[in-house]
Amino acid sequence: MTKITITIFVFLFGIIFGSFFACIGYRIPNKISIVKPNSFCPHCKKSLKWYMNIPLFSYIFLKGKCAYCHKKISPMYFIIELLTGILFMASYIYFGLSKEFFTSLVLISALSVTIVSDFKYYYISDRVIFISSFLLVIINYIYLGYKETLELIASALIMLILLYLVKLLGDKIFKRESLGGGDIKLMLVIGLSLGLIDGITSLIISSSLALISSLITLKNNKERIVPFGPFLLIGTIIMYILKYNGIGVL
Numbered sequence: 001m002t003k004i005t006i007t008i009f010v011f012l013f014g015i016i017f018g019s020f021f022a023c024i025g026y027r028i029p030n031k032i033s034i035v036k037p038n039s040f041c042p043h044c045k046k047s048l049k050w051y052m053n054i055p056l057f058s059y060i061f062l063k064g065k066c067a068y069c070h071k072k073i074s075p076m077y078f079i080i081e082l083l084t085g086i087l088f089m090a091s092y093i094y095f096g097l098s099k100e101f102f103t104s105l106v107l108i109s110a111l112s113v114t115i116v117s118d119f120k121y122y123y124i125s126d127r128v129i130f131i132s133s134f135l136l137v138i139i140n141y142i143y144l145g146y147k148e149t150l151e152l153i154a155s156a157l158i159m160l161i162l163l164y165l166v167k168l169l170g171d172k173i174f175k176r177e178s179l180g181g182g183d184i185k186l187m188l189v190i191g192l193s194l195g196l197i198d199g200i201t202s203l204i205i206s207s208s209l210a211l212i213s214s215l216i217t218l219k220n221n222k223e224r225i226v227p228f229g230p231f232l233l234i235g236t237i238i239m240y241i242l243k244y245n246g247i248g249v250l
């Protein structure tokens, strides 16, 4: 296969997975089984026919409306499908078939699900964190061997403990929940992809992004909760690219 064929294939793969990620990002916080009911309209609950469920195309052909009740379908699905497709494709073009490619697929996937679940429902799924961590351990083991993998697992656990301590301190100072459990558990994913020092550096990037975004949206955000999960993963991906280009600390 030529590089262009693989690139197109990776894009298609990305939009299909993106569709699945948007679906589980919606279903897990709403406690709907991931496998059991077929895709359905959230308004009229009618199940969708296969041709109403084709990533990107169905949304365009149905003009963003349900084919039965004609109510608007959230553009979030379309955006996540497109975003996942583009990011999958970009990481193949950038990294080629390498450890970095597979690691970034895991990070992008976790990001796609978390954008939906955390922005819409302030929820980060344990299952998503643990499946991502498990895949990262396997990728690290295949490409780096067991010694470096053990070091990365140790880094991840240290980050988890550190952030838990930061949370305890933050809760005391602000007298409210400063960091969610999901944010802390995400340290596993960050530590396993970046190691300890670059992992902690990535937190500076993530916090800056979250701060900028909360300053922009603060006026409209009455609950004053900032979903931190997506920013943590975006910071991780940025740091991962910096590290790949030799800008990382270690």
Ligand SMILES: [Zn+2]
Pocket: 041, 042, 043, 044, 045, 046, 066, 067, 068, 069, 070, 071
């Ligand atoms: Zn409907």
